[in-house]
Amino acid sequence: MPGGGRCPDCGSTELVEDSHYAQSQLVCSDCGCVVTEGVLTTTYSDEGNLREVTYSRSTGENEQVSRSQQRGLRRVRDLCRVLKLPPTFEDTAVAYYQQAYRHSGIRAARLQKKEVLVGCCVLITCRQHNWPVTMGTLCTLLYADLDAFSGTYMQIVKLLGLDVPSLCLADLVKTYCSSFKLFQPSPSVPAKYVEDKEKMLSRTQQLVELADETWLVTGRHPLPVITAATFLAWQSLRPSDRLTCSLARFCKLANVDLPYPASSRLQELLAVLLRMAEQLAWLQVLKLNKRSVVKHIGDLLQHRRTLVRKAFRDGTAETEPQEKELQEQGQGQGQGKEEAPRGALQFIGSRSWSRSQEECSEAWVGGSPIPWCQRAGCIYSYPVGWPSS
Amino acid sequence: MDADSDVALDILITNVVCVFRTRCHLNLRKIALEGANVIYKRDVGKVLMKLRKPRITATIWSSGKIICTGATSEEEAKFGARRLARSLQKLGFQVIFTDFKVVNVLAVCNMPFEIRLPEFTKNNRPHASYEPELHPAVCYRIKSLRATLQIFSTGSITVTEMRPFLHRWSLGWPWDLC
Numbered sequence: 001m002p003g004g005g006r007c008p009d010c011g012s013t014e015l016v017e018d019s020h021y022a023q024s025q026l027v028c029s030d031c032g033c034v035v036t037e038g039v040l041t042t043t044y045s046d047e048g049n050l051r052e053v054t055y056s057r058s059t060g061e062n063e064q065v066s067r068s069q070q071r072g073l074r075r076v077r078d079l080c081r082v083l084k085l086p087p088t089f090e091d092t093a094v095a096y097y098q099q100a101y102r103h104s105g106i107r108a109a110r111l112q113k114k115e116v117l118v119g120c121c122v123l124i125t126c127r128q129h130n131w132p133v134t135m136g137t138l139c140t141l142l143y144a145d146l147d148a149f150s151g152t153y154m155q156i157v158k159l160l161g162l163d164v165p166s167l168c169l170a171d172l173v174k175t176y177c178s179s180f181k182l183f184q185p186s187p188s189v190p191a192k193y194v195e196d197k198e199k200m201l202s203r204t205q206q207l208v209e210l211a212d213e214t215w216l217v218t219g220r221h222p223l224p225v226i227t228a229a230t231f232l233a234w235q236s237l238r239p240s241d242r243l244t245c246s247l248a249r250f251c252k253l254a255n256v257d258l259p260y261p262a263s264s265r266l267q268e269l270l271a272v273l274l275r276m277a278e279q280l281a282w283l284q285v286l287k288l289n290k291r292s293v294v295k296h297i298g299d300l301l302q303h304r305r306t307l308v309r310k311a312f313r314d315g316t317a318e319t320e321p322q323e324k325e326l327q328e329q330g331q332g333q334g335q336g337k338e339e340a341p342r343g344a345l346q347f348i349g350s351r352s353w354s355r356s357q358e359e360c361s362e363a364w365v366g367g368s369p370i371p372w373c374q375r376a377g378c379i380y381s382y383p384v385g386w387p388s389s
Numbered sequence: 390m391d392a393d394s395d396v397a398l399d400i401l402i403t404n405v406v407c408v409f410r411t412r413c414h415l416n417l418r419k420i421a422l423e424g425a426n427v428i429y430k431r432d433v434g435k436v437l438m439k440l441r442k443p444r445i446t447a448t449i450w451s452s453g454k455i456i457c458t459g460a461t462s463e464e465e466a467k468f469g470a471r472r473l474a475r476s477l478q479k480l481g482f483q484v485i486f487t488d489f490k491v492v493n494v495l496a497v498c499n500m501p502f503e504i505r506l507p508e509f510t511k512n513n514r515p516h517a518s519y520e521p522e523l524h525p526a527v528c529y530r531i532k533s534l535r536a537t538l539q540i541f542s543t544g545s546i547t548v549t550e551m552r553p554f555l556h557r558w559s560l561g562w563p564w565d566l567c
Contacts, residue, residue: 135522150523157518166507166519218506219525219542 009033068114069101075118082141083133089125096121096160103159116144116152123153127164132172134223169222173208176226177201180254182234189253192241195234203233206301207269213308214272216265224259227251228266232273236297243291276300276307404495405460409470411453411477412485420449423480438476443469449477456492463491493551500544509540 005015007028014029024038065073076097080090100106100117109117119138126133135153139146157164182189183197207229211217217225231250235242247266251258270290277283277293277300286292293300300307417436421429428437436449443465448456455473460466467489474486506527510519517540519527526539526547536550 146523150520153520163514166510167521215503215542218503219521221522 005035007031007033007035068111069098072097072101072114072118075115076121079118079122079138079141083122083126083137085122085126085131089122089129089131092128093121093125096124099160100156105159106156112144112148113152115142116148117156118142119144119149120153120156124157124162124164127167130165130168130171132168132175134167134172136223167222169208169212169217170205172222173205173226173229174201176223177204177230180230180256182254192238193245193253195237199237200230200233203237203297203301204230206304207233207297210272210301210304210308211265211269214312216268216272220265221259221261224262224265225269227256227259227262228269231262231266232269232294232297235294239295243294270294273297273300275311276304279307279310398498398501400496400498402461402494402496404458404493405463405466405491406456406458406493406495407460407463407466407470407489407491408454408456409474409489410487411455411474411482412487413453413483415449415451415453415477415482417449417451420477420480424476438473440469440472440476442472445469445473447473463494466491493549496548496550498546498548500546503544504540504542506540506542 005026006013007015007030010028010031010033012028012030015026015035016029018025018027019038026035026037027033028035073094076093077090080093097117100121106114106117119142123133123135123138125131135146135149138144139149142149156162177200178197182193182195182200185191185194204226208217208226211225211229228247231247234250235245245253247263248258251262267290270293273293274288274290277288277296280296280299280303283296283299288296417429417434420436420438421427424436424438426439426441428439430437434451438447438449439445440447443460445457445459445466447470448458455470457466457470457473460469470489471486474484478484506519506521510517510527513529516531517527517529526541529538529540530536531538534550536548539547539549
C-alpha cells in the first residue's frame with residue numbers, strides 16, 4: 001500500500017498499483033476510482049537499458065562461431081578426411097584452428113590466409129604425431145602458394161608458441177615410396193618394370209641413410225633425395241632391363257611428379273657410390289662409371305658402413321662417422337670445459353680447409369686468439385672478458 | 390679449399406643500417422632536381438640518395454627521417470650519415486643531425502666445420518627452428534641479445550643483430566653451440 005495516499009472519492013487508504021496494459025495506474029480497491037495514471041510513453045533515456053544492442057557490441061560475437069570460422073573448421077575436417085588421417089588428428093587440428101582464430105591478427109586476416117591456415121593446422125598436427133606430410137602436398141591440395149603457406153606457418157607457430165618436431169625421414173620414405181605405381185603390372189607399366197614393394201622399400205631406406213651420412217640430405221629438401229634413392233633402388237634390383245630407363249621416364253611410369261633437384265641429387269649419390277666402390281677390391285678392377293656402378297649397389301649397401309669410413313677418411317671428401325663423433329664431442333665440450341687435444345687426427349673437409357694440427361692451434365675470433373682443438377672442435381680456454389654461456 | 394686460405398676466422402660485417410632525423414621538413418622535389426645521385430620514388434614518397442665515399446644508400450622521407458644502409462661498420466655509418474646531412478644542408482635545408490641510431494647489423498662468419506642441422510635443432514630446441522622444405526638454414530634466435538643467427542650446414546653463419554655493441558658476444562654463441 002503506498003503510504004499517504006487517499007482516494008478522492010471514498011477517502012480510503014487502500015490504494016493498489018494496478019497497471020492497465022502498459023500504463024501503470026494507482027487504483028482505489030474500495031470504489032475503483034483511478035487516483036493517478038502513469039505515463040503511457042517512455043523517454044529515450046528511460047529506455048536506455050531496454051534498447052537493442054548491435055551484434056558487434058554484444059558478447060554474442062565471441063560466443064558464437066562466425067561463418068568464416070565455421071567454413072574453416074569444415075575445411076579442416078575435409079582435409080583430414082582427404083589425407084586419410086586418424087580421427088584424433090581431426091580434433092587436434094580443429095582445436096588448433098579455433099585457438100588460432102582467437103587471435104585478432106588471424107581473425108582480421110584475408111580469406112586467402114584463412115584458407116592456408118587450414119593447411120598449417122593440419123601440418124602441425126601431423127608433425128606432432130610424426131605423420132609424414134610434406135608442405136608441397138598440402139599446397140597442391142589447397143591450391144596455395146608455398147610462399148603464402150610458409151609465411152602463415154611461421155606466423156602461427158610463433159603465435160601459438162608451439163614446438164613442432166621436424167619431418168621424420170624414415171616415415172616419409174615409406175609413404176612416398178608406397179605412392180609409386182610400380183608394384184602392379186598395368187597397361188602403362190610393362191612386367192619387367194614391376195617391382196616388389198618390400199625389397200624396394202628396404203633398399204631405398206638404406207640408400208637414404210647413406211645419403212644422410214654423406215651430407216647429401218642436411219639443409220636440403222628431402223623429397224628429391226628420396227626420389228633419386230628410389231630410382232637407384234629400382235634400377236639396381238634388375239639392372240639389365242632398367243638401366244636404359246631415365247629418371248624422368250621412371251617418374252612418369254610411377255605416376256609421380258619429378259622434383260627439379262632430383263637429377264643433381266642422383267648424380268651426387270652416384271658419385272658417393274663410386275667412391276665407395278673404389279674401396280672394394282673386386283670392383284676396383286672393373287673400372288666402374290656412373291652407369292655400371294648401379295649393378296653393384298646391392299654389394300655396396302651391404303658393406304656400406306665400412307666402405308663409407310674407408311672412402312671418406314682421407315682424400316678430399318669429408319669424414320662422416322668421425323664427423324658425427326666430432327659433433328657429439330664438440331657439443332659436450334662446447335659447454336666451456338677445458339680439455340687437452342686428443343690424438344693427431346687431421347681435420348679435412350671438402351667444404352672446409354685442410355690444415356695440419358700445428359697450423360691450427362689458434363683461431364682468431366673477434367680480434368682475439370682463441371686456442372681451439374681442431375679434433376673436437378672445442379675451445380681450450382676462453383680469453384678474458386668472453387661471455388660465459 | 391686449400392691449405393693456403395686464411396687461418397683466422399673472419400667475422401665480416403656486411404651491412405649496417407642506421408636512422409637519423411633532420412628535424413626539418415624536406416622538399417623531396419627540390420632534392421630530386423638539385424641533388425646529385427638521387428632517385429625519386431614519387432609513388433611511395435621517398436628519395437634514394439647514394440653516396441660513393443662510404444658506399445651508402447640513404448632513403449630520405451619528407452618528414453626528415455633518413456635511413457642509411459650499406460655501411461660496413463658503425464663508424465662508417467655515422468660518417469656517411471653526417472656526410473649526407475651536410476649535402477642536404479648545402480641544398481639549403483636547415484638540417485640538424487639528431488637521433489642517430491644504429492638499427493641493424495648484419496655479419497657473416499665461417500665456421501671451420503660442417504654442422505649437422507637436424508641434430509643441432511634437436512639439441513637446441515626452443516631457440517632453433519629448422520624447416521628443410523622452406524630454407525636450408527637453421528634459424529637460431531637469441532632473445533637476450535635480440536640476435537638472429539642463420540646457420541648453414543656448410544658452417545657459414547649469418548648474424549643479424551639489433552644492438553651493435555654486443556655483436557662480438559653473439560658470435561661467441563656458435564662456438565658454444567657447435
